[in-house]
Amino acid sequence: MPEYGPFEMIAYTGSRVLEDDTIVFVGTGLPIIASMHAQLTHAPNLNLIFEAGSLAAILEQGMPLSVGDTRAFRKAVFAKGLCGVFELTQRGYSDYAFIGGAQIDMYGNVGSTIEGGTYSAPNVRFPGSGGAGAMAANCEKTIAIMALEKRRFTQKVDFITSIGFGDGSPDYRKKAGVMGSGPYRVITNQALFGFDEKTRRMMLLEVIPGKTAKDIQELVSFELLISPDLKEMKEPSEADLKLLREECDPDGYFLKRKVK
Amino acid sequence: MKEPTSSLIRSVTNLDYDSIKKREEAPFEYWGPTPYEARKAAVAKKKGLHDKRTTLKEAVAKYIKDGINLGVGGFVNTRVPVAIIHEIIRKGAKDLTLSMQSNSICTELLAGAMILNPDHVSIKRVELAWWGYEVIGIAPLFRYLVTKGMIELDDYTNYGMSARFKAGAMGIPFIPTRDHGGSDMELVNRGKMIECPFTNENVYLVPACYPDVGIVHVPVADMYGNSRIFGALCTCPEIAQAANHCIVTTEQIIPSESIRQYPNLTEIPYAVVDALVEQPFGSYPGACYGYYWFDMPEFLQFRSICDEFRKTGEKGKLQEFYDKYIFGCETFDDFLATRPYKKIKELRLGDKVQPIITT
Numbered sequence: 001m002p003e004y005g006p007f008e009m010i011a012y013t014g015s016r017v018l019e020d021d022t023i024v025f026v027g028t029g030l031p032i033i034a035s036m037h038a039q040l041t042h043a044p045n046l047n048l049i050f051e052a053g054s055l056a057a058i059l060e061q062g063m064p065l066s067v068g069d070t071r072a073f074r075k076a077v078f079a080k081g082l083c084g085v086f087e088l089t090q091r092g093y094s095d096y097a098f099i100g101g102a103q104i105d106m107y108g109n110v111g112s113t114i115e116g117g118t119y120s121a122p123n124v125r126f127p128g129s130g131g132a133g134a135m136a137a138n139c140e141k142t143i144a145i146m147a148l149e150k151r152r153f154t155q156k157v158d159f160i161t162s163i164g165f166g167d168g169s170p171d172y173r174k175k176a177g178v179m180g181s182g183p184y185r186v187i188t189n190q191a192l193f194g195f196d197e198k199t200r201r202m203m204l205l206e207v208i209p210g211k212t213a214k215d216i217q218e219l220v221s222f223e224l225l226i227s228p229d230l231k232e233m234k235e236p237s238e239a240d241l242k243l244l245r246e247e248c249d250p251d252g253y254f255l256k257r258k259v260k
Numbered sequence: 261m262k263e264p265t266s267s268l269i270r271s272v273t274n275l276d277y278d279s280i281k282k283r284e285e286a287p288f289e290y291w292g293p294t295p296y297e298a299r300k301a302a303v304a305k306k307k308g309l310h311d312k313r314t315t316l317k318e319a320v321a322k323y324i325k326d327g328i329n330l331g332v333g334g335f336v337n338t339r340v341p342v343a344i345i346h347e348i349i350r351k352g353a354k355d356l357t358l359s360m361q362s363n364s365i366c367t368e369l370l371a372g373a374m375i376l377n378p379d380h381v382s383i384k385r386v387e388l389a390w391w392g393y394e395v396i397g398i399a400p401l402f403r404y405l406v407t408k409g410m411i412e413l414d415d416y417t418n419y420g421m422s423a424r425f426k427a428g429a430m431g432i433p434f435i436p437t438r439d440h441g442g443s444d445m446e447l448v449n450r451g452k453m454i455e456c457p458f459t460n461e462n463v464y465l466v467p468a469c470y471p472d473v474g475i476v477h478v479p480v481a482d483m484y485g486n487s488r489i490f491g492a493l494c495t496c497p498e499i500a501q502a503a504n505h506c507i508v509t510t511e512q513i514i515p516s517e518s519i520r521q522y523p524n525l526t527e528i529p530y531a532v533v534d535a536l537v538e539q540p541f542g543s544y545p546g547a548c549y550g551y552y553w554f555d556m557p558e559f560l561q562f563r564s565i566c567d568e569f570r571k572t573g574e575k576g577k578l579q580e581f582y583d584k585y586i587f588g589c590e591t592f593d594d595f596l597a598t599r600p601y602k603k604i605k606e607l608r609l610g611d612k613v614q615p616i617i618t619t
Contacts, residue, residue, distance in 0.1 A: 028394045051418060052335045052492035061612055065556075066394040068338035068362075070549040070611055073491045081493030082335070082361055083426050086419035090438050109272065109443075113415060119279035119448050121409035127392030127399065129445065130362055134419035137439035156274040163442040167272040176267035176442025177453065177462040253395055 002238050006189035007255045009208070010145055011037060011244055012236040013187050014098070017143055018043055022095035025049040025085070025139050027132065028067050029254045031098035036063065036248040037240070049094060051131040053081040063249055067131070086131075090138045090179065097139030097180070099132040103157045104146050106202045106222040108164030108183025108195060110136065111157035119159070129161045136162035137176075141184035148188035153220040165200035191216045192233055196225050206233040265453045265462060267442040280447045288450060290467060291357045291387055291414070292329030293504055295433045298470040301504035305531070312485045312508075312536040316347040316592065319507045319535035323473045324353050327384075331425065331471030331503050332360040332367065334546065335494040336394055337554045340366045341475040343509050343542040343592040349373045350586060352380040359469050361421040361495050362390035364399060365546065365559065368566060371401035372578055373586075375569070385412035387469060389421045396559050400570040414449050416440065420466050422495040427468035428502025434465045474503030477542045478528065479550050480618055481508060482516040485533025488525045490616040491549025497527040505534045509542040511551050514618050525617065541596050541604070553610030555603070 004012075007030060014034025018024055020043035026032050036059060038046050047056040052068035057076035064072035073079050088094065101110035112132055116123030136142045142162070146152055164183045166172030173182055182200075186193040192206040203225040207216055213226045236244070249255045273280070293301065324330070330348075334340030345366045358367060368391075373381035383405070391402040405411045416424065417439050427435035440446055441453055441464040451466040476496040481487040485508055489496060500506045508528065513536075519526060542548075545555035545562075565577045589595045596604075 050492075052338060052494055054492065066337050066554075068335035068492055068494065068547075070338065070491050070547050070553060070614055073549060074614065079491065079493075081497065082418055082422040082495050083498060084493070086422065090419070107272075113444070117407070118276045119444075120282075120412070122407060125403050125406040127362075127402075128388060128390040128415055129417045129420075129443075130390035130392075131418040133389075133417035133443055133445065134437075134439040137417075137441075137443075156272075158274055160269070160273065160442075160444045163439075166268055166442050169268060169271075172268050172442060175462055176269070176446075177438060177464050178441060179438045 001235050002241055004236050004241055005255060007257060008236060008241060008244055009189045010187055011255065012240055013192055013233060014143065014145065015041065016234065017185050017187065018046055018096060021045050023047050023049060023093055024096040024098055025051065025089060025094040025135050026067065026098045027100055030145050032063055033244065033248045033254060035098070037243055040243050040247060049085045051082055051085055053084050054079050055085065065253060086134055089135070092179065094139040095141060097135035097142045099135055099142065099162060100145045101132065101162065102126055103152050103154050104144060104186060105154060105157050107166060107168045107200055108142065108186065108202060109157050109160045109166065110144055110162040110164065111159050112161045113159040115158050132162045137178035138180050140180050142180065142182060143185045143187065145187045148190050148219045150219055150221050153222065155221050168200045201225050203227050204230065206231045208233045209235065265455050267446060267453060267462060269442055269444065269446050273444055273447060275444055275447060283448050290470065291385065292359070292472055293470040295431065295468060295470065298428065298504055299431060307531055309484045309530055311483045312533055313483050314535050314537060316343060316537050316539065319537060320344065320347040320351050323505045323507060323534065324348050324351060326354040328472035329357040329359055331474040331499040332358060332363050333474065333476030333494060333496040333499050334363065334366070334543065335492060336362045336364050337546045337559065338492055339477050339494060339548050340364070340543050340546040341477045341509060342366060342544060342546060343539045344475045344507055345369050346586050346592055346595060349381055354382045355384045356382065357384055358386045359471050360388050361418045364393045365562065367391055368399050368401050371405055372566060372582065375401065376575060376579055376582060383411050385414065387414040387416065387421070389416050389418040393559060393563060396563055400563065400567040404570045415445050416449055416466060422498065424466050424469035425495050425498035425502045428470040429498045432468060434467050436463045436465050440464045440466065469502060471499065471503040472505065474499040474506040476500055476506065477509045477548065479510070479548060479616060480512045480514045481510040481536055482514055482519045483536065484516065484530035485536045486519045486526045486530045487528035487533070489527045491614065493527060500528045501532045506532050507535045508533050509537045509539040511540055511542065511548055512618060513538045518619050522617065539592055542592070544596065547611070550614045550616035551611060552607040555607055
């Protein structure tokens with residue numbers, strides 16, 4: 001197998017998760033790269049929403065560096081503002097939310113507001129919800145990209161920014177007044193997770209070749225469910241890596257970053 | 261007494277009890293004009309088509325006062341009203357409430373001014389969804405002010421803030437949204453969960469946001485303020501129409517005949533614009549679709565000065581930046597003159613000449 005970096009594995013896995021003939025609402029960085037790769041391979045009719053207001057842009061000027069980048073509006077079929085695309089989403093036209101975050105719990109609740117301390121004087125303050133909270137609420141399925149670390153896969157998220165299955169009760173999302181069906185996949189460079197339909201808890205679906213479910217459990221603070229049909233993660237081929245490196249992120253803004 | 265309607269967030273939240281209680285007990289107030297006051301302000305305006313062109317100095321002196329709610333347009337690094345922010349910092353404004361969905365350099369510039377001299381510029385509180393630089397990193401001065409407890413925050417999603425401005429633009433007191441519920445924002449922001457009187461299901465209401473002054477930068481406008489926007493609208497039309505007063509900077513003034521030729525392209529109607537300033541590169545170092553791409557090295561440089569302050573507490577370089585590029589400049593053109601022509605040319609090419617309609 002060819003050599004690949006952790007972010008290349010995340011982008012490739014993100015691409016695999018996206019189906020053709022759908023709309024994906026993307027956050028900055030790896031979600032854009034994953035979606036571009038999917039468009040170039042198995043999902044030519046996958047269309048992107050950028051939250052500053054575009055639908056189905058053609059990314060012929062290169063990867064947008066921001067979801068408000070002028071490049072994210074190139075040859076779009078629809079260019080409005082935040083209200084325009086979030087209203088489409090709330091109405092039911094966004095199949096996937098593709099977000100990131102600082103912390104996640106077993107029910108897929110994601111934190112990207114604070115870490116430690118109190119709300120008014122936190123130890124660390126992150127930028128805030130941005131689009132993530134609204135995407136996780138109202139896109140149909142939520143895909144989250146996370147770094148696989150114990151402090152990030154945590155028992156309790158310090159501030160729930162993006163709703164998952166809450167406390168796991170069957171009617172949590174209904175009582176919250178949100179419309180999407182909720183967490184769908186969590187992507188890391190060493191494991192792909194889904195959620196158990198019955199308990200709504202995070203379930204290990206795939207592990208990177210050479211690792212075991214036990215290795216992954218050691219990087220997670222809560223108890224994982226393990227899929228009875230546990231698989232190996234598919235690795236990117238030479239052709240996939242060429243697309244990622246030359247077409248999707250040629251300047252290496254996201255793919256060449258070092259893992260902290 | 262009936263329990264207030266809510267989601268099940270209390271069964272899962274990790275927030276400290278005091279933060280929740282503080283918000284629960286605080287009586288609701290708009291952090292700017294009430295819907296009634298906003299209506300009065302609109303009614304009081306002269307509604308004829310008048311030449312709104314002025315200078316930034318005059319516009320800012322007239323509308324920017326201490327204690328106002330300032331609605332900041334653009335989105336992160338796109339079409340952000342940087343020229344207006346420079347002028348606000350030169351003039352000074354204390355106890356500001358900032359309202360926005362997502363911003364980067366505009367609000368960092370105000371935060372830096374506050375850190376250097378809080379008797380000249382200060383931010384009291386911010387109603388927002390996001391404050392950062394995306395690919396470039398977190399916003400150091402935002403993190404500094406918040407972790408030190410120096411500004412009060414009210415967190416919404418990007419849609420939540422946009423919908424709040426939209427409610428303001430519609431002249432209504434609140435708007436229902438399908439988000440915030442079930443997240444910790446339900447516990448700490450000023451929205452409210454209710455049972456919908458029609459579906460009998462929970463729905464989250466967010467209060468309208470009416471800024472005292474909205475500041476937006478647009479690609480083109482006619483002399484009356486009718487504004488056309490290409491690329492992302494962001495939430496600029498809503499902010500402009502929600503605000504009691506609106507200052508618009510534009511890359512280019514175009515003939516009114518063009519506006520009348522394509523009235524469908526007008527996103528901000530003249531009636532809501534109080535002051536219009538032709539200011540090419542008014543979003544620099546941010547991007548403006550059809551005109552220029554954003555200046556990554558400039559963002560990196562300013563951010564690194566701010567981050568150095570956050571890490572060391574040394575204000576020297578930050579002060580130097582403001583002294584040289586803001587207080588040392590009479591106008592935004594003076595600031596732009598410090599940037600080489602080659603750089604400007606590069607940014608124009610970086611946009612790759614996105615198509616726009618100016619005639």
